[in-house]
Amino acid sequence: MAVFVIARLTFREAQRRRLLWVALFMGAAFLLVFGIAFHFIQRDIESQLNQPEQLAFVSILLLTAGLYAVNMLVNVVAVLVSVTTISGEVESHTIDAIVTKPIPRWQVVIGKWLGYAVLVLLYLAFLVGGLMLIVYLRSGFYMNNIGRGVLMMALAALLVLTVSIAGGTRLSTIANGVMTFMLFGLAFLGGLVEQVGALIRNTAAVNVGIVSSLIMPADALWKKAVAYFQPTTISNPFELGPFAAITEPSTLMVVYAVVYLVALLLFALRSFSRRDL
Amino acid sequence: MISDLVIDTRGLRKEFGPKVAVADLTLDVRAGEVFGFLGPNGAGKTTSVKMLLGLTAPTAGTAALLGRPLGDRPARAKIGYLPEHFRFHEWLRADEFLNLHGELYGMDRVARGAAVPRLLELVGLADRAATKLGAFSKGMLQRIGLAQALLNDPALVFLDEPTSGLDPIGRRLVRDIIDDLRQRGMAVFLNSHFLSEVEKTCDRVAFIRGGRILQISSLKEFEEEALQVVVRVGQPTPELLAGLERFGRNVALQPGDGRISLTLADETQLPALAHWVVQNGHSLYELTPTHLSLEDRFLQVVGEELDE
Numbered sequence: 001m002a003v004f005v006i007a008r009l010t011f012r013e014a015q016r017r018r019l020l021w022v023a024l025f026m027g028a029a030f031l032l033v034f035g036i037a038f039h040f041i042q043r044d045i046e047s048q049l050n051q052p053e054q055l056a057f058v059s060i061l062l063l064t065a066g067l068y069a070v071n072m073l074v075n076v077v078a079v080l081v082s083v084t085t086i087s088g089e090v091e092s093h094t095i096d097a098i099v100t101k102p103i104p105r106w107q108v109v110i111g112k113w114l115g116y117a118v119l120v121l122l123y124l125a126f127l128v129g130g131l132m133l134i135v136y137l138r139s140g141f142y143m144n145n146i147g148r149g150v151l152m153m154a155l156a157a158l159l160v161l162t163v164s165i166a167g168g169t170r171l172s173t174i175a176n177g178v179m180t181f182m183l184f185g186l187a188f189l190g191g192l193v194e195q196v197g198a199l200i201r202n203t204a205a206v207n208v209g210i211v212s213s214l215i216m217p218a219d220a221l222w223k224k225a226v227a228y229f230q231p232t233t234i235s236n237p238f239e240l241g242p243f244a245a246i247t248e249p250s251t252l253m254v255v256y257a258v259v260y261l262v263a264l265l266l267f268a269l270r271s272f273s274r275r276d277l
Numbered sequence: 278m279i280s281d282l283v284i285d286t287r288g289l290r291k292e293f294g295p296k297v298a299v300a301d302l303t304l305d306v307r308a309g310e311v312f313g314f315l316g317p318n319g320a321g322k323t324t325s326v327k328m329l330l331g332l333t334a335p336t337a338g339t340a341a342l343l344g345r346p347l348g349d350r351p352a353r354a355k356i357g358y359l360p361e362h363f364r365f366h367e368w369l370r371a372d373e374f375l376n377l378h379g380e381l382y383g384m385d386r387v388a389r390g391a392a393v394p395r396l397l398e399l400v401g402l403a404d405r406a407a408t409k410l411g412a413f414s415k416g417m418l419q420r421i422g423l424a425q426a427l428l429n430d431p432a433l434v435f436l437d438e439p440t441s442g443l444d445p446i447g448r449r450l451v452r453d454i455i456d457d458l459r460q461r462g463m464a465v466f467l468n469s470h471f472l473s474e475v476e477k478t479c480d481r482v483a484f485i486r487g488g489r490i491l492q493i494s495s496l497k498e499f500e501e502e503a504l505q506v507v508v509r510v511g512q513p514t515p516e517l518l519a520g521l522e523r524f525g526r527n528v529a530l531q532p533g534d535g536r537i538s539l540t541l542a543d544e545t546q547l548p549a550l551a552h553w554v555v556q557n558g559h560s561l562y563e564l565t566p567t568h569l570s571l572e573d574r575f576l577q578v579v580g581e582e583l584d585e
Contacts, residue, residue, distance in 0.1 A: 005380045009366070016368035092364040097425065100330045101381035102354040276333040 002103035006111025007118070010085070014119055019081060023123060030073070031130040034066050035138075042139055059141035063131060064229050070127040071153050071222050075184060078120045078161040083177045085112050086168035090277060099277065106269035113165050113265065120157050124150070149228035152254070156221040159261050160184060163216070166268035169275065183216040191219035198247040206247065213249065217257040220249040281308045282344070283433045283464040284329065289338035291324050291488075298324040300488040302338070306481075308432070311455055311465045313479035315472070317579055321488035322468050323361065326435055329466075330358055343432055354382060357426035361437035361468070363418070367411035371402055371421055374410055375428060382429040396424035401450060415442035423451065427458075434458060437468045452478050476571040484578045492578050500568060504544055508537045509563035510554060517559060524550045536563070 014020045045058050086109070089095040099105050128150050136142055163183060167176035194209020196202070213220040227248040282305045289302035299321040306312045316322050327333040329340065331348035345352035365374055372393055379389040397403045400420040410418065419442045426434055436455075440448045448471070455465055455478050469475050475482060476496065483493045506525070510517065513535055521528045524546055525539040541547070547566060554561050569577070 002381060005377070009377060013366065013368060093360055093362045094364045094366065096332060096360040097358060097363060097365065097378065097422075098381065100332065100353065100356070100358045101378070102350045102383060103381055104350070274334075277327070 002101075002107040003111040003114060006098075006108055007115040010112050010115025011119060014081065014115075020119070023077060024126070027073075027123065027127055027130070030069070030127065031134065034069075034131060035134045038062055038066075038134055039138055055139065056141055059135055059139050060143065060230055063135050063141075063143060064226060066131045066135075067128065067149070067153070067225070067229065068222070070124070070131065071156065071225070074120060074124045074127065074153070074157045075160045075218065077123060078116070078157050079164045079177070079180050079184070081119065082112070082116045082161055082164045083168065083180060084173045085116070086165065086272065087171060087173040087176055088168075091173065095277060105273045109165065109169065109269050109272050110265075113162065113268075116161055116165070117158055120161055121154055124154055124157055128153070143229065145228050149225035152221045152225035152228065155254070155257055155261070156218045156225075159216075159218050159221070159257060159264075162261050162264045162268070166264045166271070169268050169272040184218060186212055187216035187219035190215075191223060194247055209247075213253060214256070217253060217260055220253050221257055223247070224249045224254060282306065282341075283308050283310075284312075284340070284342055284466065286329070286340035287338055289325070289328055289335045289340055291321075291328055291333060292336045297488055299328065299335075302328070302340075302485075302488075302490065304483055304490060304493060306433075306464050306466060308464050309459055309462045310481065311459050311467060311479045313475040313482035314466060314468045314485065315475065315482055315575060315579075316485035320485045322485060323437070324488075325485070326437060326466070326468060330356070330435060354429060355432040357429060357431035357434040359419075359422045359426040359434075359436045359439055361441075363422045365410055365418070365422065365425075368409060370407050370409050371397065371413075372406040374421065375424060378425045379428050384429065392428055392430075396427055399427070399454065400424045416444060416447050419443055420447065420450070423454065427454075431463060433464045433466065435466045435468075438470065439467070440469065440471055440474055448474060472571045472575055482571070484575065486579050496571075499571075499574065504541045505567045505569060506539055506541055506547070506550070507563065507565040507567070508539070508550075508554065508561070509535065510537075511560040511562070513537060517554070517557065520553065520557065521550075524553075541566075 041062060042058070045055070049055055049058070086095070089098075095108070098108060128146075132143065132146065160180065164176065164180045167179050171179060190209045190212020192209075193205050193212070197205025197207075197209060284304065284306035286302050286304055289299060290297070291299040302321075302325050304312075314322055314325070324333060328335045329342060329347065331353070335347070340347050342349070343352045343355055366377075369377065375393045375396060376389050379392060384392065394403065394406070397406055400423055402417065402420055402424070405413075405417065410421065413421065419439065423436070423439060426436065436451075440451050443451065452474065455467070458465055459480075465478075467475065467479060479496060481493060481495045484491045508521070513530055518528055518530060518537065521537065521539055525541040528537065528539040530537050541550070544566065547564070551561060551564055554564075
């Protein structure tokens with residue numbers, strides 16, 4: 001099946017163009033920095049606190065901060081690796097000799113999506129696994145409910161990837177890059193506005209946040225992930241920051257994000273199948 | 278009866294907004310034929326090829342390739358294509374590249390295992406199988422692109438400017454490959470600016486300009502057509518010039534060297550002409566028949582239109 005041929009090709013491209021190795025190396029550097037910081041903060045805190053639940057709370061906060069950075073990194077990487085894949089090959093005419101083969105065009109889009117999805121998810125797993133291992137080795141803390149949260153992060157990364165691939169079927173590389181990053185930024189800003197709105201009980205601000213989440217649900221998914229990471233019983237000193245979820249998005253928002261992703265992917269398949277090359 | 282037309286188009290048209298790229302593409306190409314598609318830049322050649330290959334959807338008209346409608350997948354399995362501005366994945370090795378395209382053609386491992394080395398050999402790149410395409414010269418890329426277009430043992434091959442990056446040896450290689458394809462009953466649709474190449478390889482040519490086909494002729498017809506003759510005698514006289522008018526038209530004395538040029542309706546008049554010149558007491562130094570080159574014809578057909 002051509003889908004898998006293209007997916008394998010996409011994966012091989014990442015490998016051959018050293019994308020994979022640079023990403024892994026930089027990821028390892030990121031984990032090293034986190035590990036060093038975590039070690040010293042933990043040492044400092046251990047000298048002040050001795051209650052196990054207090055120590056666990058600190059571990060949760062630091063791990064959430066690390067996961068927040070991972071979420072950002074993985075989203076940005078998802079855009080960067082995929083933003084040129086279709087538009088770039090259309091512009092260079094590399095795609096001409098591919099789509100004239102006896103394969104339906106939509107399989108080219110799905111194949112590329114699949115290749116990058118595997119790549120991005122593996123990267124997410126590598127970074128999250130690294131963070132958890134560092135925290136566990138240093139403090140013995142293990143976040144029980146991390147699975148669902150990471151699932152939300154994975155969904156957010158796939159969402160960003162899908163926006164970038166769908167944009168590439170219609171827009172030039174540069175226009176697609178701008179659009180995808182602006183959507184991402186809009187979601188981030190909307191999320192912040194919503195949080196402030198919730199804190200000062202301003203309905204208008206909360207609604208702005210909700211609308212921006214509907215336009216691009218990536219940030220809402222992160223909030224949902226944080227809600228899984230931090231049980232509501234704990235009061236969070238960083239209430240205003242992105243490491244907290246004052247307004248936990250509903251399950252409906254997660255369903256919406258899944259529908260959003262599927263619809264966008266279908267649009268991409270259709271759009272590319274009909275386009276003049 | 279099964280038609281032997283591999284390309285059969287009727288009134289194909291492509292508009293981009295208000296701009297008409299191809300106004301009316303009506304042509305047919307038979308199996309075992311090498312068909313040249315000629316026209317100046319911007320004539321609509323590339324758009325025409327893109328429509329035939331399903332890269333671009335026609336605005337109007339109908340077409341069949343290998344007896345199937347445009348874009349039909351089983352038909353595409355028997356079509357090869359070397360794009361003009363081809364850029365392939367440069368991080369692939371030559372053999373990996375051919376294997377990839379073989380997979381996309383739906384060839385299994387055994388078929389690819391046989392075809393890839395054979396084609397690398399055919400295009401003279403057998404010793405470069407493990408070289409990445411990024412390290413290839415333009416000519417080598419053109420060769421590997423040609424190998425890619427022949428992977429599936431196609432019944433119809435589209436070659437868009439296949440010799441543009443090649444040296445004379447490479448051009449000869451492409452010509453030999455095209456001859457071989459013709460002998461094996463495959464059809465070749467050749468887009469080229471190298472008119473001398475087209476003249477050597479094609480059976481028929483179409484001249485296209487402004488998105489319209491101006492003329493389709495076989496090269497054989499050209500040969501049988503009017504013949505340009507140069508006559509050189511010791512002393513050209515007005516009587517000689519007048520007498521030559523009986524044999525052909527456009528009799529003209531070339532300024533300077535005393536050569537006389539005229540156009541004969543056909544070759545069989547040559548012996549009579551030579552006889553008449555000698556009989557009338559002229560010493561005949563030279564009698565040279567020349568056919569119009571394809572380039573002359575191209576300029577004639579396409580150029581005439583430009584003057585309108």
